[in-house]
Amino acid sequence: MAFEPPQRLVRALAETAPDGDDWLALLPGLVQRAAAERGLTVERVQVPGGRSSLVLLVRRADGTPAVLKLAPPRARPESERAALAHWAGRGAVRLLDADPAEGVLLLERLHPEVSVRTLPEARALLEAADTLRRLWVEPPAGHSFETVAERTGRQAAAMRAGARSRPEVAPLVDAALAAREALLAAPPEERLLHGTLRQSKILAGDRMPWLAVGPDPVVGECAFDLARLVRDRVEDLIAAPSGAAITRRRVKRLAESLEVDQERLRGWTLFRAVESGVRAHRVGRGRDAELLLEFASWL
Incomplete structure (x- = not known):
């Protein structure tokens, strides 16, 4: 072919x-x-x-x-x-x-041309949260899925290297790594997580209105999964005059709707945003890196 x-x-x-x-x-x-x-x-x-x-x-x-x-x-x-x-x-x-x-x-x-991202933002967040709720189940016995501790451990090593080459991001990296250490010290109950859920990965279906695709599954606490959703449409958040306030309200609303500890969600959102920003810098996506690190600074 x-x-x-x-x-x-x-x-x-x-x-x-x-x-x-x-x-x-x-x-x-x-x-x-x-x-x-x-x-x-x-x-x-x-x-x-x-x-x-x-x-x-x-x-x-x-x-x-x-x-x-x-x-x-x-x-x-x-x-x-x-x-x-x-x-x-x-x-x-x-x-x-x-x-x-x-x-x-x-x-x-499914219908790849129709994702949750096509909905108004408030409705999109609601549908995405409902999708996550269905996915958060006990992992199978004897599973070999990567854990949140393992995945973020690999990422933390790359973040430290990135901070050495770009001293201006070091304070954010230090804050993100400190948040990770605190979060892993007393993790709540573990679930099977999608790992990389965002609005564009929830597509319209025929047997159900919305279904998730493209998981990079990991086993850990639910706040880790939800953290990626907090920064969805980050370019719109950065462009908004009250982007920082909107972000804080989003953390609160998502945490409450899914019964996740708000501070744990804030901590994982910080870690994941900084990790993505440092990685974007490393591979030459400077604009993405700027957006992600500015977003992280609001947390």
Whole structure:
């Protein structure tokens, strides 16, 4: 199958593997094999698509629409498969078939052009919070999911290195790392988390109004998951004259609606915003970094 992978994916893969690998070169063959083995007809590549995988709209042999997703090993497709299987369609897209060794997931077709982000902000936050509520379940026994402590430990090391190369961000990095240490000292009950939920990752469906896609699952406290949602539409928050006040109200409203401790949510929001800002600087996305670090300074 001849196709051009979306540029968004090409750029993102260059950020996560700056020395390069051969996954993109192998991708046409992977797609052809995955489609042939499942009797799929490929309609088109979904554009702009994701930042860590190729998404294709397909039809199964019986004509049922579906989505074929292929991801490189560093995107942890086995972890995504395990989470989707455990959720079994409750709050998340339904898994139809998978070969995680090949990075292949076959998923139910949602409506990629209609996400929660298309709603007015207040309604979007409400629907996103309701989606998270359905996803926060006990992890399966004997699971191998990464924990919040493990993931943020890796991130903390990169943040320290970033602070050494950019002294101006050191105070925010220090505050974020201190917040992490305090939060991990006495964590509440652990749940299976989406890991990277934002409004654009909640799509309209047929069997349910809204379903989450694209998890990078992790096991930990719910406030960690909710923290990513706090900064959604960060560019609008930064542009608003009262952006800082809006952010504080958003933290309070989301914490109360999902019965999450407000200070824990504020702490994880700070950590995740600073981590994302430092990472954006590292890969050359200066504008994104500025927005994220200004947002973090409000917390």
